[in-house]
Amino acid sequence: MSTARETTGWVGWIGFAAVILILNGAFSALQGVVALLGSNGYYVLTSGSLFLFDLTGWGWWNLLIGLLLLFTGIALFSGATWARVIAVIVAGLSALGQLFLVPAQPWWSVIVIGIDILVIYAITAHGREMGHKDEPA
DSSP: OOOOOOOOGGGHHHHHHHHHHHHHHHHHHHHHHHHHHSOSEEEEEETTEEEEEEHHHHHHHHHHHHHHHHHHHHHHTTTOHHHHHHHHHHHHHHHHHHHTTTTTOHHHHHHHHHHHHHHHHHHHHHHHHHHTTTSOO
């Protein structure tokens, strides 16, 4: 009786998660660079309230989280356990950071949060298979 794990077609979810992390990281880093180089104020009028954001701090957050997402997405292709753990943590931080942007950019924030949740699901549900894909049966 063999105790080796069999790789199923679900391992493609990890490749999907890695590509999405790389794209999300590139967009977040770009958003951070634009926030750092642009004006220092962001004004949003929602239902009679005025929100004012300091873009310098937000720009550094997006740049940092974007680079972490980018490098973690690249590392996720290796199938290493540490890459999967870091990917879940960074995707969770990305979703948490997007919650603060819901009043300013509701559609973008909700889409990114949904994608981050999908990435976390893909990694936690099917991540173990990625580490076993190269083992002989």
